Amino acid sequence: MAWDNYYANHQKKGAFKHLKVADIFMGGGTTLIEGSRLGMQMSGNDLNPVAWFVVKQELADVDLDEVKRLLADIESEVKPQIMPFYYCDGPNGEKGTWTHKPSGKMMGADFDPLALKPEERKDYAYDGPEIIYTFWAKHGPCQATGCGHRTPIMTKPLVASRAPTISYWPHQCKNCVASYDIEENSNRLAPDVPCSSRKMKSFCIA
Numbered sequence: 001m002a003w004d005n006y007y008a009n010h011q012k013k014g015a016f017k018h019l020k021v022a023d024i025f026m027g028g029g030t031t032l033i034e035g036s037r038l039g040m041q042m043s044g045n046d047l048n049p050v051a052w053f054v055v056k057q058e059l060a061d062v063d064l065d066e067v068k069r070l071l072a073d074i075e076s077e078v079k080p081q082i083m084p085f086y087y088c089d090g091p092n093g094e095k096g097t098w099t100h101k102p103s104g105k106m107m108g109a110d111f112d113p114l115a116l117k118p119e120e121r122k123d124y125a126y127d128g129p130e131i132i133y134t135f136w137a138k139h140g141p142c143q144a145t146g147c148g149h150r151t152p153i154m155t156k157p158l159v160a161s162r163a164p165t166i167s168y169w170p171h172q173c174k175n176c177v178a179s180y181d182i183e184e185n186s187n188r189l190a191p192d193v194p195c196s197s198r199k200m201k202s203f204c205i206a
Helices: 004-005 030-037 049-058 064-085
Strands: 020-023 039-045 098-099 123-126 139-141 150-152 158-159 166-174 181-182
Touching: 030 039, 030 049, 064 123, 064 150
Parallel strands: 020 039
Antiparallel strands: 098 123, 139 150, 166 181
């Protein structure tokens, strides 16, 4: 499998350890990082001190457990403060839940997290759909005097859509009547994840 070879531990195999590569305009260090991941002997240079610092940190030998603890500490401090700006309903109307942590009480539908003061947000936890990306779409105002109508530049909120390019057989479970597809070959980044549906996921502007 191509992905098995791509994610294999090439450093341990040592197939590329004799190769020496120099990137004298390394920038963000993509070449150095990918070459190092493959076990090559990499050297880089850049006049920009910020680029040098970034690449140095990217290639630094770190304690993974320590990094995870640090990220968890940052998340525990930052997430409660910004979550009121990122909660949303799911694409099929799924609703999240807010819980008052000290009392364990689940808040009702009329709860407004944006009304919380910054010092109060740490006492509330959210579980549910979250906004990942926000797209801004411009509108063109009508030029007629007194009209005020605004026409969206984008005619629909669909940003991208992708159709399947592999062979599959539609199937329906005789037990639970659920519909799903059986793929002839796997071409996914996570091939071990069970197939669920061939319906396309669309990225929409909220």
